[in-house]
Amino acid sequence: MKNCDYQQIDPKVVPTYASPSHIxxxxxRRVRRKWEVFxxxxxxxxxxxxxxxxxxGVLPLTLGLILVTTGLFFIFDCPFxxxxxxxxxxxxxxxxxxxxFITLLQTSFSDPGILPRATLxxxxxxxxxxxxxxxxxxxxxxxxxxVLINQQMVKLKYCFTCKMFRPPRTSHCSLCxxxxxxxxxxxxxxxxxxxxxxxxxxxTFIVSLSFLTSFIFGCVSTHxxxxxxxxxxxxxxxxxxxxWFRVMFELVIxxxxxxxxxxxxxxxxxxxxxxxxxxxxxxxxxxGKSGDVATNPFSHRNVFVNCCSVLCAPLPPSLIDRRGILxxxxxxxxxxxADIQLPANKNQRNMVGAPAHHPLCLKPxxxxxxxxxAAASACLSVVKVWLSG
Amino acid sequence: MAETHSLQDFQRPAVSSKVFIQRDYxxxxxxxxxxKFPSELESRLDKQQFEETIQxxxxxxxxxxxLGGSSYLEGCLACLTAYTVFLCMETHYExxxxxxxxxxxxxxxxxxxxxxxxxxxxxxxGLRVVEITIFEDRNIGSGR
Numbered sequence: 037m038k039n040c041d042y043q044q045i046d047p048k049v050v051p052t053y054a055s056p057s058h059i060x061x062x063x064x065r066r067v068r069r070k071w072e073v074f075x076x077x078x079x080x081x082x083x084x085x086x087x088x089x090x091x092x093g094v095l096p097l098t099l100g101l102i103l104v105t106t107g108l109f110f111i112f113d114c115p116f117x118x119x120x121x122x123x124x125x126x127x128x129x130x131x132x133x134x135x136x137f138i139t140l141l142q143t144s145f146s147d148p149g150i151l152p153r154a155t156l157x158x159x160x161x162x163x164x165x166x167x168x169x170x171x172x173x174x175x176x177x178x179x180x181x182x183v184l185i186n187q188q189m190v191k192l193k194y195c196f197t198c199k200m201f202r203p204p205r206t207s208h209c210s211l212c213x214x215x216x217x218x219x220x221x222x223x224x225x226x227x228x229x230x231x232x233x234x235x236x237x238x239x240t241f242i243v244s245l246s247f248l249t250s251f252i253f254g255c256v257s258t259h260x261x262x263x264x265x266x267x268x269x270x271x272x273x274x275x276x277x278x279x280w281f282r283v284m285f286e287l288v289i290x291x292x293x294x295x296x297x298x299x300x301x302x303x304x305x306x307x308x309x310x311x312x313x314x315x316x317x318x319x320x321x322x323x324g325k326s327g328d329v330a331t332n333p334f335s336h337r338n339v340f341v342n343c344c345s346v347l348c349a350p351l352p353p354s355l356i357d358r359r360g361i362l363x364x365x366x367x368x369x370x371x372x373x374a375d376i377q378l379p380a381n382k383n384q385r386n387m388v389g390a391p392a393h394h395p396l397c398l399k400p401x402x403x404x405x406x407x408x409x410a411a412a413s414a415c416l417s418v419v420k421v422w423l424s425g
Numbered sequence: 426m427a428e429t430h431s432l433q434d435f436q437r438p439a440v441s442s443k444v445f446i447q448r449d450y451x452x453x454x455x456x457x458x459x460x461k462f463p464s465e466l467e468s469r470l471d472k473q474q475f476e477e478t479i480q481x482x483x484x485x486x487x488x489x490x491x492l493g494g495s496s497y498l499e500g501c502l503a504c505l506t507a508y509t510v511f512l513c514m515e516t517h518y519e520x521x522x523x524x525x526x527x528x529x530x531x532x533x534x535x536x537x538x539x540x541x542x543x544x545x546x547x548x549x550x551g552l553r554v555v556e557i558t559i560f561e562d563r564n565i566g567s568g569r
Contacts, residue, residue: 138507152551161445183450190450200553204454218454236500237508334453345492348500350518351511352490355551 071358075153076214084358086145089212093224095144102140102245105289106133108282109252113259120262125255132248139241140226142234147354149217149232151198151206159199186333205334207315217352220307221314230314233354236347239304246297253290256283311335311342438541438560446479446555456486458547458555465559469540478532478544479555485528489521522548 071084080087088095106129114126154162180191181201192201195208198215202208207219209229218232230238260283307317311334316322322332336342444466449459460479462472499517503510529546537544537557545556 135507138509142508151553154553155550157443158445158550158554158556161443185450185453192450203448203553204450236504240504240507341492344497344500347504348497349492350490350496350499351503351516353516353518353522353548355548357549 068362069358070356070360070362073362074356074358076150077212078150078214080358087147087228087358088144089222089228091211091224092227095225095227098140098225101289101293102133102136102248105252105286106248108286109255112279112282113252113255113286116259116263117255121258129248129251129255132244132251135244136241136248139237139244142237143223143230143241144226144228146228146234146237147356147358148229148234149219149352150212150229150354150356151200151203151215151217152356153198153215154200162194162200188331188333190333205313205316218313219315233352236351239308239347242297242301242304246294246301249290249293249297252286253294256286256290259283260287308343308346309339311346441559441561444557444559446557448553455490456547456552457483463557466542466557469542469559470537474536478536481528482525482547482555485521485525489518489525 069084071080071087074080077090078087079090109129110126114129117125180193182189182191183204184190185204190204192204194200195202195215197208197213200215202215203217205218206215208215209219209222211222212229214229216229216231218235220230220235220238222229223238226238226241228234304314307314310332312322312332316332336345442465444463446458446463449457451457458479460476460483462475466475496517525548526546529544533544541560541562543558543560545558547553547555550556
């Protein structure tokens with residue numbers, strides 16, 4: 037290999053096709069990973085392994101409600117029910133809780149199916165193709181393109197942010213500033229978009245959460261009924277106001293959760309069975325709103341096959357390769373493309389390291405404070421609605 | 426990466442242009458590329474060879490996304506373990522992606538590189554396009 041003879045450029049300038057190992061062994065330059073220059077509004081932790089939306093929404097509230105309610109159930113209701121009903125109660129509760137917790141974290145922390153933005157050459161190619169005059173001038177392409185999918189015309193929209201025609205069922209999330217494949221919705225409760233890659237985690241989360249809340253509601257009601265009948269525990273007002281408060285808290289949380297989460301689970305079961313997304317359902321994409329007789333071209337016309345294709349299909353890979361090493365030539369292209377403010381001096385390029393994308397798992401202190409304040413105000417508004425309603 | 430190795434073999438030739446093979450959505454959202462032969466490659470490559478490459482890639486992606494007994498089993502097992510099995514096990518799709526990577530490297534070595542062309546793995550472009558880089562004529566047949 038004649039690597040030395042390839043250097044047709046000034047050796048002081050960074051070579052464009054240097055391998056990542058050369059980058060690591062040369063002076064102050066550190067290995068940069070692709071998540072560090074990701075153009076969307078996402079936050080990355082633990083070296084890019086965990087990703088979330090920029091605003092975590094009410095995820096802390098979701099976690100808090102689940103942990104507090106389940107904690108109270110295990111501490112106060114389980115001992116009584118184990119003694120008077122069955123020892124299976126805490127086992128079932130634990131299994132459901134583990135399912136809920138793990139699937140919630142997977143929904144929140146995984147890539148929902150983000151499409152990486154088009155490279156400069158790709159974007160130029162698309163724009164050049166549209167120019168019918170034959171000149172190589174670049175102008176914005178038309179907004180839509182029609183394709184025939186399973187004998188039905190479907191419009192593909194051009195995304196001006198990502199510089200590509202969006203594949204079918206892909207939508208651009210304005211909160212995350214990404215095109216997401218099979219976009220369902222952006223869920224503030226989990227603090228992330230729900231799309232092709234994490235829909236099954238989201239569905240399992242809401243189904244297991246509805247089972248958990250129903251189970252806890254049933255157990256707390258049983259505990260209350262059995263205690264009142266057996267008069268083992270005194271629930272009279274002057275004696276155990278804390279017990280009353282705790283029981284009412286659990287019952288109220290579970291009652292509202294059961295109705296809302298059960299309803300949501302039912303709705304998503306319908307979507308899964310008909311192979312539709314929330315986005316398509318809300319927009320009425322396949323309901324023939326425009327006057328045409330439109331059916332869902334992605335449905336397999338069989339409920340079982342639809343369910344299997346949505347929930348049991350092979351998990352697609354993450355397309356953004358956030359842990360990949362950033363090649364030096366792409367690093368400079370990303371800097372131009374994503375409009376990151378960096379000094380022009382190449383020697384300083386790798387020493388800048390945007391503070392918002394620090395590879396450690398800890399957030400900047402000011403951001404944490406802002407988020408805690410946002411979560412606290414979200415809690416207060418929920419409590420206000422609850423008390424007034 | 427395949428891109429880096431092949432380019433070093435060519436002693437850093439100049440890129441003449443790039444051709445992008447777009448996705449074919451006629452069968453839905455499955456990963457499939459158009460087999461229409463681009464005019465820019467007419468002087469470099471046989472239409473049949475190009476179609477064979479793209480068709481093989483399409484077949485491999487269809488295999489990756491296939492709904493069958495094994496994928497259902499994998500999905501059910503994953504569901505029962507709250508999808509934690511994905512953290513420890515390589516998924517079916519990832520196994521096929523490795524196969525695709527080997528196929529593209531093989532095609533580059535045997536067919537495309539001797540003709541001054543380079544096939545980029547679509548996964549590096551978000552499965553949007555198959556990018557074929559055309560290098561300047563002086564590198565054809567020069568070998569290593």
